[in-house]
Amino acid sequence: MRICVPSMGTAGLDEYISQHFGRSPTFTIVDTETGAIEIIGNNSTHMGGNGLPVDALHGKGVQVVIAGGLGPKAISAFQQLGIRVFVGAAGTVKDAIDDWMNGLLTEASMDNACREHRH
Structure with missing residues (x-):
């Protein structure tokens, strides 16, 4: 399974989570089957580039x-692509994945979307 966590930099599993999904400097992608880690920069329109993080991660x-x-638009876009989203993560990428694997995070919905992004 390929899991993505919005991250602050390039330290892999030890990197801290970015608390603002769309403005995350990087996205750390972890393949739970192979252990491979891929870090991609956020070059989306939200960060002044092209495209959307949802499209890049789907690709x-x-x-x-x-x-x-994350906001309701991102939640909706991920849902349309069949990508599941879980919220409530904090700490490092490793912490977030461990919390998810232990069932400690909540599946994203319009009810728990970030209030600042309701536009």
Whole structure:
């Protein structure tokens, strides 16, 4: 399974989670079957580039996104692509994945979307 966590840099599993999904400097993608780690920069329109993070992550085969939180537009876009999103993550990428594997995170919905992004 390919899991993505919005991250602050390039330290892999030891990197801290970015609490603002769309403005995350990087996305750390972890393949739970092979242990491979891929880090991609956020070059989306939200960061002044082209495209959307949702499209980039879908293109990388991501099946699950783990985040602190994200807005309703991102949640809806991921749902349309069949990518599951879980919120409530904190700490490092490793912490987030461990919490998800232990059932400690909540599946994202319109009810728990970030309030700042309701536009």
